[in-house]
Amino acid sequence: MYGWIWRHLPGPALVRALILLVLAAAVVLALFEYVFPAVAPLLPVDQNTVGDGS
Amino acid sequence: MSRAEVAERNHATHARRRTSLGLRAVGVLGELLITAGVIVALFVVWQVFWTDVTGARAATSHIESFEEILPESPEQPGTPQTGEPPAEPVPAAGETFATMFVPAWGPDWQFPIAEGVGREDVLDAGYVGHYPETQLPGAVGNFALAGHRQSHAKPFFGVDSLEVGDSVIVQTAQAWYVYKVTESYVVYPTQTEVIAPDPGDPGAVATERTITLTTCHPLWSTRERWIIHGVLDHWIDREDGRPAEMIEAGAS
Numbered sequence: 442m443y444g445w446i447w448r449h450l451p452g453p454a455l456v457r458a459l460i461l462l463v464l465a466a467a468v469v470l471a472l473f474e475y476v477f478p479a480v481a482p483l484l485p486v487d488q489n490t491v492g493d494g495s
Numbered sequence: 496m497s498r499a500e501v502a503e504r505n506h507a508t509h510a511r512r513r514t515s516l517g518l519r520a521v522g523v524l525g526e527l528l529i530t531a532g533v534i535v536a537l538f539v540v541w542q543v544f545w546t547d548v549t550g551a552r553a554a555t556s557h558i559e560s561f562e563e564i565l566p567e568s569p570e571q572p573g574t575p576q577t578g579e580p581p582a583e584p585v586p587a588a589g590e591t592f593a594t595m596f597v598p599a600w601g602p603d604w605q606f607p608i609a610e611g612v613g614r615e616d617v618l619d620a621g622y623v624g625h626y627p628e629t630q631l632p633g634a635v636g637n638f639a640l641a642g643h644r645q646s647h648a649k650p651f652f653g654v655d656s657l658e659v660g661d662s663v664i665v666q667t668a669q670a671w672y673v674y675k676v677t678e679s680y681v682v683y684p685t686q687t688e689v690i691a692p693d694p695g696d697p698g699a700v701a702t703e704r705t706i707t708l709t710t711c712h713p714l715w716s717t718r719e720r721w722i723i724h725g726v727l728d729h730w731i732d733r734e735d736g737r738p739a740e741m742i743e744a745g746a747s
Contacts, residue, residue, distance in 0.1 A: 442523050472537055472541070473537075477537075477538055477542070481614075481619070482614040485717045490612045490624075490641040491685070
């Protein structure tokens with residue numbers, strides 16, 4: 442999978458590494474901003490209300 | 496590159512191409528598993544550290560925008576009153592209508608209170624949430640609040656350090672309400688009587704002006720809830736001044 446991505450990126454190794462770094466940063470950003478906040482309320486950590494509030 | 500080397504390389508390439516489909520599938524599976532592991536680790540980092548950073552940032556900005564609409568309150572001790580406090584207007588869902596101070600948690604500790612206990616719009620967004628079905632600050636009945644004890648700026652992290660007699664101060668656009676902690680205990684999440692108008696007797700008509708804080712317990716668990724009850728000691732007109740202990744504590 443990662444090998445496939447590496448082979449399909451353009452440019453010399455340094456450029457590829459930089460592109461990968463940017464891609465990884467974008468993935469982490471998407472996770473932190475959208476995925477994790479959406480998933481967190483479904484997990485059994487940090488609930489603090491009584492009743493069915495959450 | 497010599498001819499022999501080229502030949503060897505081509506051979507190696509061919510060998511890789513010939514790798515069986517099964518082996519390649521195992522390779523991809525391995526990479527996916529490693530990726531999943533990294534994502535789970537990232538989630539822990541997000542939950543434990545990052546939500547505190549974003550939560551604290553959000554809370555600060557909520558306080559700043561609330562202060563813009565907040566009437567000035569002179570920095571002098573105001574006269575404590577025990578009569579009927581002003582009637583608070585019913586806040587809209589998600590509206591910042593108060594902030595709270597707990598001197599025992601430090602002079603700079605302040606957190607905004609918004610209407611509602613939804614995760615996304617209130618509790619995870621840098622607020623302490625007010626149970627909408629409960630009473631408003633100063634009113635006879637129960638002013639019940641929920642807050643995170645860990646993650647999301649963990650406003651109620653210090654619940655276990657609160658002692659009977661400690662102050663919980665709520666400021667609204669009209670008044671300062673000084674509550675004193677009376678009780679602290681642990682219940683199951685289903686025990687909604689803790690936010691009833693009279694938590695001691697859920698069926699009864701309330702006679703006291705109480706405050707309730709609910710947060711999770713044990714830490715990082717959803718099994719139980721930590722409950723703090725307090726009763727209104729006095730209130731102070733904003734135009735008159737501030738609670739004396741806040742002046743002493745040097746908070747603003």
